Amino acid sequence: IPREVGDIEATRPDAAASSGWVQLRDGWRVLFGNPFLLVTTTLSIISVLVLAALQALILPVYFTGEGQPGMLGFVLTALAAGMLVGATLYALAGTRGRRRGWFLWGMIGTTVGLGVLASLASVWIVFAGAFLVGLASGLFSSLIGVLMIERIPEEMRGRIMGTQNAITTAAPPLGIVVAAVLTEFAGVGVAAAGVTSVWLVALALGVWAPSRRNLEREPAQGDEASVRVAD
DSSP states (O other), rough: TTTTTTOOOOTTTTTTTHHHHHHHHHHHHHHHOHHHHHHHHHHHHHHHHHHIIIIIIIIHHHHHTOOOOOOOOHHEEEEEHHHHHHHHHHHHHHHSSSSHHHHHHHHHHHHHHHHHTTOOOHHHHHHHHHHHHHHHHHHHHHHHHHHHHHOOOOOHHHHHHHHHHHHHHHHHHHHHHHHHHHHHHHHHHHHHHHHHTTTHHHHHHHHGGGGSSSSSOOOOGTTSSSOOOOO
């Protein structure tokens, strides 16, 4: 890789001299001031919250209750395999058709997969639901990655994505705590239904949020959707 790849020229006179706290503030301000980034971050938070609760608590409790704790590893493998297949599918065919269609297929497929998984109807139904969740989420998460690269200027990418990662890191413990409380007082079935129902918020945002209506690549010279830092 040529050493000049990734070199960034300061776009503001004080950019090089600004402190880490100033850059962090810029990241937060831009993140919460841009509808596209705000919706994207919300989708990521909900996704990791739901998946963490399922993988770390609900599914282990379920398989232990069924007397088949060893199946947990196979189900998590199915989830990971589905993600790999979904991401590969988008990499190979993502340029065909409209991005909005790929995104909706991913969101709807994830919703259906979570519904199947949360039913806890049988071990093999849970297995199939996990694979479907991975397959569908691999589609829309790959597309989101492309959109993030396109719509965040290079000079702000580290600050914005670092802020997103910091927020997203707090989501798994929250999901696990909620799942633990529901499992303890209402049972694993209620916990699975309650946690996965949170995904309906993500589905509504993904389908109806104005920032998700046009996902096609826009001309660079007039790209109003790109993130800009206020002077």
